[in-house]
Each structure stands twice: as structure tokens, then as C-alpha cells.
Amino acid sequence: MLYVKDKNFISKENTVVTFGKFDGIHNGHRLLIEKAVRIGHEQGIKVVLCTFNMDNWNAKPQKAITTPDERAYICEKYGIDVLYEYPFDNEIAGMLPEEFLKYFLKEKLNAKFVVIGADWRFGKNRSGDAALLKAYEDKYCYSSYVIEKETYNNTEISSTWIRNEIEKSDLSTVKKLLGYDYFFKGKVVHGKQLGRTIGFPTLNLIPSPNKILPEYGVYESEVVIDNHMYKGVTNIGIRPTIDDGTYVTVETFVLDFDEDVYDSDVIIRLKKFIRPEQKFDSVNGLKKQLEADIAFVRG
Numbered sequence: 212m213l214y215v216k217d218k219n220f221i222s223k224e225n226t227v228v229t230f231g232k233f234d235g236i237h238n239g240h241r242l243l244i245e246k247a248v249r250i251g252h253e254q255g256i257k258v259v260l261c262t263f264n265m266d267n268w269n270a271k272p273q274k275a276i277t278t279p280d281e282r283a284y285i286c287e288k289y290g291i292d293v294l295y296e297y298p299f300d301n302e303i304a305g306m307l308p309e310e311f312l313k314y315f316l317k318e319k320l321n322a323k324f325v326v327i328g329a330d331w332r333f334g335k336n337r338s339g340d341a342a343l344l345k346a347y348e349d350k351y352c353y354s355s356y357v358i359e360k361e362t363y364n365n366t367e368i369s370s371t372w373i374r375n376e377i378e379k380s381d382l383s384t385v386k387k388l389l390g391y392d393y394f395f396k397g398k399v400v401h402g403k404q405l406g407r408t409i410g411f412p413t414l415n416l417i418p419s420p421n422k423i424l425p426e427y428g429v430y431e432s433e434v435v436i437d438n439h440m441y442k443g444v445t446n447i448g449i450r451p452t453i454d455d456g457t458y459v460t461v462e463t464f465v466l467d468f469d470e471d472v473y474d475s476d477v478i479i480r481l482k483k484f485i486r487p488e489q490k491f492d493s494v495n496g497l498k499k500q501l502e503a504d505i506a507f508v509r510g
């Protein structure tokens with residue numbers, strides 16, 4: 212997969228394009244991607260997911276289900292050929308709907324097919340909709356497909372709903388809406404190395420400050436290292452027993468694993484909430500609880 216962030220990117224080849232924020236790439240988004248990938252295969256053309264980087268636009272970065280790197284990882288798995296993360300700016304914000312279509316579909320992406328969700332809006336003040344996209348098909352030589360909103364329990368699936376469920380630590384609902392376990396992907400960093408002195412070396416990630424976190428606490432997890440999957444016990448929080456609690460870590464004790472993985476890229480999938488993070492009176496108290504957490508996960 213090609214991951215492009217350059218405003219000047221142009222596709223000379225014909226493409227099928229899908230547009231949106233795609234935070235989390237949930238089961239609704241997946242329908243759009245599946246449709247686009249099917250068209251791409253049938254037509255022998257590239258599948259482009261076009262999204263916008265709002266970093267220079269929003270005063271405060273929005274909290275997200277997936278980091279850009281995690282979203283790229285899912286896009287690749289789902290068969291996207293080009294992830295185009297366009298830097299949103301005044302020029303784009305000011306484009307009339309027709310200008311937006313002309314610019315992205317004709318001039319930049321050579322789109323022959325476009326797949327969108329029924330409520331997708333584009334152009335200045337979000338004034339363009341699916342009907343307008345259809346109206347310009349002949350003029351700009353593409354066909355459009357509009358996908359109805361996917362629901363779960365009669366409610367439309369949205370990234371906003373999922374962000375709320377993550378904050379409530381309702382991982383089973385989160386999984387039903389996303390279609391996969393909520394996960395962290397990142398590089399293993401050095402911790403205080405205290406874990407190994409108490410018999411529990413941990414693999415530490417520093418979550419992106421923009422990532423939505425569930426409740427601080429201990430979770431049953433699965434850890435993917437070098438394409439191998441291991442069981443794990445993960446603590447998300449500020450380690451009040453041993454630290455000054457100024458920054459959040461995602462720390463995992465990996466069962467039946469004893470290798471140096473510093474700087475490796477790993478995935479931690481959260482399976483189940485076990486207990487809230489606690490401040491223990493002593494490291495020994497923490498150690499006893501860790502033994503119990505691990506025994507619980509071992510089953």
C-alpha cells in the first residue's frame with residue numbers, strides 16, 4: 212500500500228475512490244471499503260481511500276480511535292492500494308462542491324468510480340451531498356455508489372459512538388462495532404526496568420496523546436510480535452505505586468515469552484477488562500496482585 216501525505220500527489224492511473232474521516236475503520240466504513248475493493252478488482256484499477264489530515268486546521272487535535280499509523284495498518288489489511296491523507300487547509304475548506312469534485316476526482320485521482328456513505332458531505336460548508344455527486348457523473352466521467360448506513364441494534368454505527376464505548380471500557384460492544392478488538396500499535400520503549408526486578412518484565416508502549424483510552428486498569432490482552440500471537444496481561448495507566456503518575460503507559464506482561472523486543476513494532480489487542488489500576492502500599496502488594504492477574508489470564 213502506498214501511504215501518501217503530499218498535497219501534490221497525482222494518480223496517473225484510473226482509480227476507485229472512497230472518502231471520509233474513517234476514524235477506527237468500523238463495520239460501516241468496511242462496507243464502503245469492500246465495495247471499492249470489489250470494483251478495483253473487477254476493473255483492474257487502484258483503490259484509493261482519501262481522508263484529510265486536520266492537524267493544521269483544528270485548534271485542538273481531536274481524540275481518535277486509531278492513530279494515523281493504526282488506520283494505515285487496517286487500510287492495508289482491508290485491501291486499499293493508496294491511502295491519501297490530504298492536509299486539509301483553507302483552500303479545500305473554501306472549495307464549492309463542484310470544485311472539490313473536479314479537483315480530487317478529475318485532476319488528482321483520475322477517479323472512474325466513487326464510493327461514499329449516504330451522509331457524506333463535501334465542499335464549502337459541507338453543502339455537497341450524494342445527489343450532487345451523482346449529478347456530476349457525466350461531466351467528470353465517473354460512476355458513484357452510495358452505501359446506506361450500517362446499523363447495530365437499530366442504531367447507525369459511527370466513530371463517535373465507538374469513541375464513547377471505549378471511554379466506558381465496554382470492549383465487547385467496541386468489538387461488535389469495529390469488527391475487531393480495540394488495539395494499540397507502536398514501538399516498544401524502555402521502562403524503568405523495575406518490572407524485571409520483581410519478576411515481571413513488561414513490554415511498554417507510550418500511547419499517542421490523541422488516542423482515546425479506556426479506563427485505567429488491567430486487561431486481558433493478545434500481543435502480536437513478529438507475526439506471532441501471545442497471551443498477555445496489560446496495564447493501562449500511570450502506575451501510582453511506583454511512579455509519579457505524570458504520563459500514561461500501556462504495559463504488558465507477555466505470557467511464556469522471554470525475548471528482547473525493544474524498538475520492535477507490536478500490537479496489543481485488548482480482550483477484557485479485569486480490574487481498575489490501584490495504588491498499593493508496597494511493591495510486594497503490587498507483585499502479589501500481578502501474580503493473581505496473570506493466574507486469572509492463564510485460566
Ligand SMILES: Cc1cc2nc3c(=O)[nH]c(=O)nc-3n(C[C@H](O)[C@H](O)[C@H](O)COP(=O)(O)O)c2cc1C
Pocket residue numbers: 401402403404405406407412413415429444445446449450451452453462463464487488489490491497501504
Ligand atoms: C498486569 C499489570 C498490572 C499492573 N497493575 C498495576 C497497578 O494496579 N498499580 C500500579 O501502580 N502499577 C501497576 N502495574 C504497573 C507496574 O507498576 C509496572 O509494570 C512495574 O512497576 C514495572 O515497570 P517498568 O516496566 O517501568 O519497569 C501493572 C503492570 C502490569 C503488567
Ligand SMILES: Nc1ncnc2c1ncn2[C@@H]1O[C@H](COP(=O)(O)OP(=O)(O)OP(=O)(O)O)[C@@H](O)[C@H]1O
Pocket residue numbers: 230231232233234238239240242243326327328329330331358359360361362367368369370371372
Ligand atoms: N455506519 C455506516 N455505514 C456505512 N457507511 C458509513 C457509516 N458511517 C460512516 N459511513 C461512511 O463512511 C465514510 C467515512 O465516514 P466518517 O468517518 O467521515 O463518519 P462517521 O463514521 O459517521 O464518523 P463520525 O461519528 O466521526 O462522524 C463516509 O462516506 C460516511 O458516510
